[in-house]
Amino acid sequence: MTAAPRDKFSYKVELHIHLDGAIRSETILDISNGDKDAVSRIAYEFCEDCSRSGIRYVEVRYNPHLLSNTLDKPDFARERGDFSPRDVVATVCDALEKGGRDFNLTVNSILCCMTHRPEWSAEIVSLCREFQHRGVVAIDSAGQDFEPGKDPLLCRHKKAFKEAYDHGIHRTVHAGENGPYEGVQEALDHMYAERIGHGYHVTDSPALYSRCKKERVHFEICPISSIITGACPVDIMKHPLIGFANDGVNFSLNTDDPIILDNDLAGDYVLAGKMGLSDEQIIKSIFNAARASFATEEQKKNLLADLAEVYGDY
Ligand SMILES: [Zn+2]
Numbered sequence: 001m002t003a004a005p006r007d008k009f010s011y012k013v014e015l016h017i018h019l020d021g022a023i024r025s026e027t028i029l030d031i032s033n034g035d036k037d038a039v040s041r042i043a044y045e046f047c048e049d050c051s052r053s054g055i056r057y058v059e060v061r062y063n064p065h066l067l068s069n070t071l072d073k074p075d076f077a078r079e080r081g082d083f084s085p086r087d088v089v090a091t092v093c094d095a096l097e098k099g100g101r102d103f104n105l106t107v108n109s110i111l112c113c114m115t116h117r118p119e120w121s122a123e124i125v126s127l128c129r130e131f132q133h134r135g136v137v138a139i140d141s142a143g144q145d146f147e148p149g150k151d152p153l154l155c156r157h158k159k160a161f162k163e164a165y166d167h168g169i170h171r172t173v174h175a176g177e178n179g180p181y182e183g184v185q186e187a188l189d190h191m192y193a194e195r196i197g198h199g200y201h202v203t204d205s206p207a208l209y210s211r212c213k214k215e216r217v218h219f220e221i222c223p224i225s226s227i228i229t230g231a232c233p234v235d236i237m238k239h240p241l242i243g244f245a246n247d248g249v250n251f252s253l254n255t256d257d258p259i260i261l262d263n264d265l266a267g268d269y270v271l272a273g274k275m276g277l278s279d280e281q282i283i284k285s286i287f288n289a290a291r292a293s294f295a296t297e298e299q300k301k302n303l304l305a306d307l308a309e310v311y312g313d314y
Helices: 025-030 036-052 085-103 118-130 155-166 182-190 200-204 206-214 223-228 240-246 265-274 279-292 297-311
Strands: 012-018 055-062 106-114 136-142 170-175 195-198 218-221 251-253
Touching: 012 251, 012 265, 012 279, 036 055, 036 085, 055 136, 055 297, 085 106, 085 118, 106 118, 106 297, 118 136, 118 155, 136 155, 155 170, 170 182, 182 195, 182 200, 182 206, 200 206, 200 240, 218 240, 218 279, 223 265, 240 251, 251 265, 251 279, 265 279, 279 297
Parallel strands: 012 055, 055 106, 106 136, 136 170, 170 195, 195 218, 218 251
Antiparallel strands: none
């Protein structure tokens, strides 16, 4: 493993990265609508790319339906034979296990419900349960953000999160990114969220913000992503991350969709530094990520011991 010279943080933890936003561009060309070899290759190469960036623990998320060829896919894809969402998860688990071994990192995965396709959610949570022993550690909700009065998180979607909660499957929810702070509230109050993906707009509600600080809600912050998507102001000195860091909010730094956004975790750390975060605050965020991770007790213990060895106690 060779770390880039600009990169002083040699041991990284990443909690918010989309497998479908982390596919190497040359691989995208080879994929046509769900194919076992392609999906396996994406997941395996993902491990190699993480390892090269100095990531030693990662939770990667994806929606299995979008990588399958059994739903809403053109006929030519079906002609290659069925590749169901369940096949996708089994294939990704195999490839991540092999990739984790070959490239010396710990990889867990998160299955995403899509807000615009609530009819998929029951299957997602059942796949989480079936593959829980294969490193599928959590359920997520991705897609269109919450809109007050027009809640896209329909009943089946919330039901899936309740089922996840009942069966010890961890929960994280994309909320308050481009949408308002109410999405964060919704995630905490009705979806049993333990972590919030992005959540920048939480600062628009002082009451909710102070609740999140008090309850140590973990925010998966994606600095470069937040600016490219327009979720946060282009003027980086107005970024909510600055307040998060100064107020001692529990957050991690993540890439989100590294290939689409053309970033890597080292770059996100550099941007956080430009916003005024000290090296200590960045290292603290790496420890926060480890503590807020959905790793097994043993994985977490090892991860924290490794981090303490590299950075000292935080
Ligand atoms: Zn995301």
